[in-house]
Amino acid sequence: MGFGWALIAAGAGCCLLALMLVAATRFAPVGSGAPPLRTTAFNALFYVVLGACFAAIGAGSIRARRWARSLALVAGWIWLATGVLCAVAVAFILPAVMSASGAPAVSSGCAL
Numbered sequence: 001m002g003f004g005w006a007l008i009a010a011g012a013g014c015c016l017l018a019l020m021l022v023a024a025t026r027f028a029p030v031g032s033g034a035p036p037l038r039t040t041a042f043n044a045l046f047y048v049v050l051g052a053c054f055a056a057i058g059a060g061s062i063r064a065r066r067w068a069r070s071l072a073l074v075a076g077w078i079w080l081a082t083g084v085l086c087a088v089a090v091a092f093i094l095p096a097v098m099s100a101s102g103a104p105a106v107s108s109g110c111a112l
Helices: 002-026 037-062 066-101
Strands: none
Touching: 002 037, 002 066, 037 066
């Protein structure tokens, strides 16, 4: 039941993020390089749909529906795979970007 409430909270957070994205774009100063309206609308819609999915899975989990566990596992594995792939991509791309920008290289050792 606690996991269901956590999923509903994640869904509410996604919807709040969509609202904040629209507000930040709407109230951005002119000439600040804000993204176009189509991009903002697509991103906001994506976050609202993601929030609705989280809320539906959370409600199903609280009501102990059989499909809720399966969908939560699928969503969790997709989330994990995406996170791992993005971390690997950042690990390979970030050093090249940092060296191209002229920023000093970050050592992997611990400075005590």
